[in-house]
Amino acid sequence: MAENLQSSRQLRPIDLARGHGLSTQAVRNYEADGILPPADRTPHGYRTYTPLHARALRAFLALVPGHGHQTAASIMRAVNRGEAEEALRLIDEGHAQLLDDRRTLQAVENALRDLESTAAKEPTTAPGPGSTFIGPLAERLGIRPATLRTWERAGLVRPRRDPLTGYRVYDEADVRDALLVHQLRRGGYLLERIAPLIAQVRSAGGLEPLEATLRDWRDRLSARGRAMLSGAAELEHHLSERG
Known part of the structure; x- marks a missing residue:
């Protein structure tokens, strides 16, 4: 009783x-x-x-x-x-x-898999190894250069400027970030939700170290x-x- x-x-x-x-x-x-x-x-x-x-x-x-x-x-x-x-x-x-967080994690994992499979598929016209300009990168992603400029203003990509021409130059890390942003945008994620994920990739030092972060994220959700x-x-x- x-x-x-x-x-x-x-x-x-x-x-x-x-x-x-x-x-x-x-x-x-x-x-x-x-x-x-x-x-x-x-x-x-x-x-x-x-x-x-x-x-x-x-x-x-x-x-x-x-x-x-x-x-x-x-x-x-x-x-x-x-x-x-x-x-x-x-x-x-x-x-x-919690479900929304799980879906976000899944989207990031899917984006990283897509990134690994598509990165370095196409050669780029660039001023140095692994670097490219805004036009070729936009064409590779199937977006307009204006979209890349929008992502830059949001802090999602951080190209340097060529000191002679003033053109934006995207190095390997910038290309990686742009590809990841593109995959997440295709998944319906807003820029403000993508920003902390890109910051996490940068702080981890790239995609490979981020795998441990993702495992920890998954464990914490469980x-x-x-x-x-x-x-x-x-x-x-x-x-x-x-x-």
Whole structure:
């Protein structure tokens, strides 16, 4: 039989704190923030909690790894207000964001595969090994030179200028970035969403080192998905016992 949450069993702040590896101040803060239901007070003004508070705290702490502190707090506030539908909506938004992140990762992986298969397919007219001008690069990508200039203004490609002619010169890294931007744009990604990915390629020092970053990204998404499952299980138990 489910535990009677209206029983007279009382828990002190220290009981909740010790049971979850927290300080008593953290427990009081969670109550003040609406993450825990309001506590009763003894005639002397001391807070008293119940198994309901313990389950609410357990649910909140389980939600944090998957949804983050802010969203987990919003979920628990909605539950404490009796707005279960709002809590479920917030959870759905978290899953939708996770799915969107998975699709972004897949798009990047697809773009990198396409990049590896198409890079260096065509010779380029260039002032030096691995370099090219805006016209040949635009033709290679099947876009207008104006598009490359737009990408440059957005910081997605960073060609240097030939000191004699003033023409834009795209080196191997610029060509790589342009190819990656082109693949992601074809996948429907906006420039502002592509910019941090290009920055990641640059900071990794190219495509090969980025593979480790992508593996870590994939692992973190999987960990987040499993954390969401754990959080949902704890929240469901809390909602069922809460009634």
